[in-house]
Amino acid sequence: MPLKDSKNTHAELVQKLALQSRKSIFGDNFFKALVIGASLYTLLMVALVFFALAEGSIPIFLKEGINFVIGTDWNAVEGRESFGALPYIIGTLVSSAIAMAIAVPISVGIAIFITEMIPKKLGTVLSFIVELLAAVPSIIYGLWALFVFRFWIRDYIEDPLHNTLGDFSLFARAPFGLDVFTAGIVLAIMIIPIISAVSREVIKAIPHSQKEAAYALGATRWEMVRTAILPSAKTGLMGASFLGLGRAIGETMLVTLIIGNAIGLAAIPTSLFSQSQTLSSIIANEFNEASNDLHLSALIGLGLVLFVITIFINVVAIYIISKVSKSYSNLRE
Amino acid sequence: MIKDNKNKNKDHKSIIQEHITKNAPKRKAFNNFMTVLLFVFVIIAIIPLCSILIEVFKNGVGALSFDFLFKPPGSLGSGDGGIGPAIQGTLLVVGFATLIGAPVGVLAGVFLSEYSSSSRLFAYFLRLFNDVLTGIPSIVIGIAGYITIVLTLGSFSILAGAFVLSIIMIPIIARVSEETLKLVPNTLREAAYGLGLPKWKVVWHIVIMGSKSGITTGIVLAISRIAGETAPLIMTILGTSLFFSAFNSPVDALPLRIWRLASQPYPAAHEQGWGAALLLILLVLSLSIALRMFAQKRSITFKSVT
Numbered sequence A: 001m002p003l004k005d006s007k008n009t010h011a012e013l014v015q016k017l018a019l020q021s022r023k024s025i026f027g028d029n030f031f032k033a034l035v036i037g038a039s040l041y042t043l044l045m046v047a048l049v050f051f052a053l054a055e056g057s058i059p060i061f062l063k064e065g066i067n068f069v070i071g072t073d074w075n076a077v078e079g080r081e082s083f084g085a086l087p088y089i090i091g092t093l094v095s096s097a098i099a100m101a102i103a104v105p106i107s108v109g110i111a112i113f114i115t116e117m118i119p120k121k122l123g124t125v126l127s128f129i130v131e132l133l134a135a136v137p138s139i140i141y142g143l144w145a146l147f148v149f150r151f152w153i154r155d156y157i158e159d160p161l162h163n164t165l166g167d168f169s170l171f172a173r174a175p176f177g178l179d180v181f182t183a184g185i186v187l188a189i190m191i192i193p194i195i196s197a198v199s200r201e202v203i204k205a206i207p208h209s210q211k212e213a214a215y216a217l218g219a220t221r222w223e224m225v226r227t228a229i230l231p232s233a234k235t236g237l238m239g240a241s242f243l244g245l246g247r248a249i250g251e252t253m254l255v256t257l258i259i260g261n262a263i264g265l266a267a268i269p270t271s272l273f274s275q276s277q278t279l280s281s282i283i284a285n286e287f288n289e290a291s292n293d294l295h296l297s298a299l300i301g302l303g304l305v306l307f308v309i310t311i312f313i314n315v316v317a318i319y320i321i322s323k324v325s326k327s328y329s330n331l332r333e
Numbered sequence B: 001m002i003k004d005n006k007n008k009n010k011d012h013k014s015i016i017q018e019h020i021t022k023n024a025p026k027r028k029a030f031n032n033f034m035t036v037l038l039f040v041f042v043i044i045a046i047i048p049l050c051s052i053l054i055e056v057f058k059n060g061v062g063a064l065s066f067d068f069l070f071k072p073p074g075s076l077g078s079g080d081g082g083i084g085p086a087i088q089g090t091l092l093v094v095g096f097a098t099l100i101g102a103p104v105g106v107l108a109g110v111f112l113s114e115y116s117s118s119s120r121l122f123a124y125f126l127r128l129f130n131d132v133l134t135g136i137p138s139i140v141i142g143i144a145g146y147i148t149i150v151l152t153l154g155s156f157s158i159l160a161g162a163f164v165l166s167i168i169m170i171p172i173i174a175r176v177s178e179e180t181l182k183l184v185p186n187t188l189r190e191a192a193y194g195l196g197l198p199k200w201k202v203v204w205h206i207v208i209m210g211s212k213s214g215i216t217t218g219i220v221l222a223i224s225r226i227a228g229e230t231a232p233l234i235m236t237i238l239g240t241s242l243f244f245s246a247f248n249s250p251v252d253a254l255p256l257r258i259w260r261l262a263s264q265p266y267p268a269a270h271e272q273g274w275g276a277a278l279l280l281i282l283l284v285l286s287l288s289i290a291l292r293m294f295a296q297k298r299s300i301t302f303k304s305v306t
Helices: A003-007 A010-056 A058-064 A086-117 A120-135 A138-165 A180-204 A208-216 A221-250 A253-258 A279-289 A293-332 B012-063 B066-070 B084-118 B120-135 B138-153 B158-183 B186-194 B199-210 B212-226 B254-263 B267-305
Strands: none
Touching (some): A010 A058, A010 B084, A010 B120, A010 B138, A010 B158, A058 A293, A086 A120, A086 A180, A086 A221, A086 A279, A086 A293, A086 B012, A120 B012, A138 A180, A138 A253, A138 B012, A138 B267, A180 A221, A180 A253, A180 A293, A180 B012, A208 A221, A221 A279, A221 A293, A253 A279, A253 B254, A279 B138, A293 B120, A293 B138, B066 B084, B084 B120, B084 B158, B084 B199, B084 B212, B084 B254, B084 B267, B138 B158, B186 B199, B212 B267, B254 B267
16 A cells, blocks of 8 residues: 555555455456456357358258258259259369368378478478468469469360370360369368478477387388378378368368359269369359349358368367377377 | 298398398488478479469559559459459458457457366367367358348448458467467466456456567467458458448458459459459468568567566
8 A cells, every 4th residue: 555545544444455355356357257258259159150051041941851952953043943952062072072182192291391301490481481372362372273273284284184084084074274173273282281280280299209219220211200100190180181171171262263163963073174163162153143032041051061061070170189189198298 | 031041041130131231222212202202292382372472473563553552443344443442441341350359359368278277168168169160161151141240231231241250360369369378477477466466457467468469469360361351251241343431331352352353254354353462462471471470589588488
């Protein structure tokens, strides 16, 4: 208490102190309420997203029932409405599968190279450059893919493949540059920084003693990676890949610009060079042009399907990664 | 080797020695091969980045002019006018989103770091839901914003856009805030308690103010993420060629404008699209490069404190 209070009696002082502490109790409670309120708000947002989608897609599920998920027809014309999401689900899965097939080995390779093969300082610089890729907005990937990359793909990869292996149905269609193959490759470029960043953390977490043991047995650097790192990092790398998969499945703008935007049955890819459509790209394409409430509800329903798929994949990824980090901390102890 | 009859009279040691020396060149060669292969992977990842940067600069720099930066778009396909409304719209939408997202995100981070010990289960669910929220595709969040805000208010608006982008920001900011607040050494908290400060003052003056730079990092990171978001804006702010006028009318944004321009069949529109992309990439990349330098400095100072 400041000096000027010295005239006051002891009792008054104590009273003042008590008052102050009551004030700080109020401050404590107020601040705690604020903090808990913000946390509840965050939880509420997840619930809000889910219930908004569920409510918005009631009309389409009432009309189409299970057909909405397994149907292949997509017709928004008044009086002949029919909405089936299956082609877009397949388009989403195929383009993401292509992306994963390319991105996973490359990302894991990059992570190994950066953490184990080169000096630490150089590794920091390289990982920074790779992570800049993650900072580029997806619309710019789309722009670049639409005006630049698609011609590279068509001229240097698709045309030669089609000309030599065109008899196989996989390469049967005349390549155009705007197809599920190009979309898969650009998606792969987009998710490489994500998968490699998480993979790097996983690899870094492996106890040094394991690596040293491998070296002590005379292993070369690659043999050390193969025998000491890959087996123990396997699960964590899988988690990293699932995170990338979740990103690839939800990606919208880039896919919208380069997948060719086929509708209905035509969106089921029959070859690598078919035009297709994903759940997110058809939503982006048709949302503002929805002709009636049922069409809009169908698009919201697609959003719900997308939501369910990505939540599932992400929860699996989170589960795997949390398990791995637990087992590492056990190892250390 | 051991089965080999010729080796019968040799002792064990020399067999192993022979094995090692015989295979050594092969193993070394394979090791080198894998090293080169992995290096090629790194190059494969870097080529697109270089190509994107080069193409955006090459094609976009010609579009930049005073009119381009400040005028509204001219007639379709003419290449006249500019992207003024889009620049203004991006600044406004991102600004409003930050006004909502930053306090909520930081406070959620404060809860996870400072208050979670009394309610473990709630903290567990908050972390889980944060991770889940990070994984929800932005277009899905956009649809939710359309249903809750646009349909309720009856029009596309900057509020719907800001609301949707704030949902994307919150988990990012909360995660980074939690991590940085946890870096504050416990001795500082104990010293503050020892001086008789109530908890909220400790948290505010010592923990939050002490990690201002880390919290800023989280907010800037979130801003750099949402500045390039396109999909959720389609169904919330719609896009327009007019400057911002009211809270209940559509606004424009850079990424949305790029999409519209790229979808038009006119070369003049494509050039403007590249110009807009150049502005957007400059904004986002400078934010993330600044962040990286900032973050490196910060980790050093914290190390010296603890």
